[in-house]
Amino acid sequence: MNDEPRLRVTAYAVAVNDASILLTQLNEASPVFAPGAWNLPGGGLDPGEQPRDALTRELREEAGLEIAEATLVDGRSYLAERNGIQWNVVALLYRATLMAGEATVTEEGGSASGVRWFPLDRIGELTLTPPAVEGLRLIEAVPA
Template sequence: MTDTPLPTVLVVAVALIDVDGRVLIAKRPQGKSLAGLWEFPGGKVEPGERPEAALIRELREELGIEVSESCLAPFVFASHAYDSFHLLMPLYLCRRWDGVVAAREHDALAWVKPDKLSAYPMPPADEPLVAWLRDLL
C-alpha cells in the first residue's frame, strides 16, 4: 500500500443465473489486463452514469442481451486495492434477460455451478464473491 491515495474505479458486475442455477462467467481477452482470467460480466461506470444503467449497457455490448433494471437485484460488493487503483464493484443478480448470450468481447463464456466456480482462475476482486454465490445458490 502506498501513501499516495489510489483513484477509486467503480465497476459493476452481474451474476447471470440460468434456470439450472448455473452462473455465467467470461474469460478476459488477450491484450487486456488480467487476460485469461475468468470474471463476472460487467464494466466501468462512466461519469454521470448510474450503476444499473452502466450494467445494462455493458451487457448489451459484451453479451448481446437486454436486461431491464427491475431484473437487477443488488447482492454484494467487492472492494480491492490493485497496484494503481482501488476497485469498488457491486455485484448484481439477474435471472431474466432477453436474447441469447454470446461472447462479443471475451475469449470464452462458461455456465458454471456455484460450487465449481473456484476451479476457474479469477481476478483478486472477483474471488471473494464466489463464496457469497455458493452460499446463496
C-alpha cells in the same frame, strides 16, 4: 508524482441459471484484472452513468444478453495493480436474472474475450477475479 490508487467504480452481475453462473474471460484490454481470468459480466461506469445503466450496457457488450431483473446485493472494494497502475476498484454486485438468449461477446475491442455459463461444481477449475469470488460467495457457491 501521485502514488494514490486510481478509483474505478464498477457494476457486476451475479447471474445464475440451472446451477451455472455466467462468467466472462478477460483479455489484454482489461484495465485492472489479469488476462485469462474469469470475471462476472460487467465493468466500469462511464462518467455520469448510473450503476444499473452501466450493468445493462456491460451485459449487452460482454454477453449479448438483457437484464430481466437486477437487485443490488453488496458492494466491495479491492486494491489491484496492472501494468504498473494501482487501482482501488469499488464493485457493486447485483443479483441478476437475465432474459433468455445465447451468451456471446458483442463488443469489439472490449476487455472480454469470451463468455460462458459455468456449472457451479466446476468453478474450482478456474482462475477467478476478486469480484467473481465474492459473487460466488454471495450465492454460497464457495466457502467464506
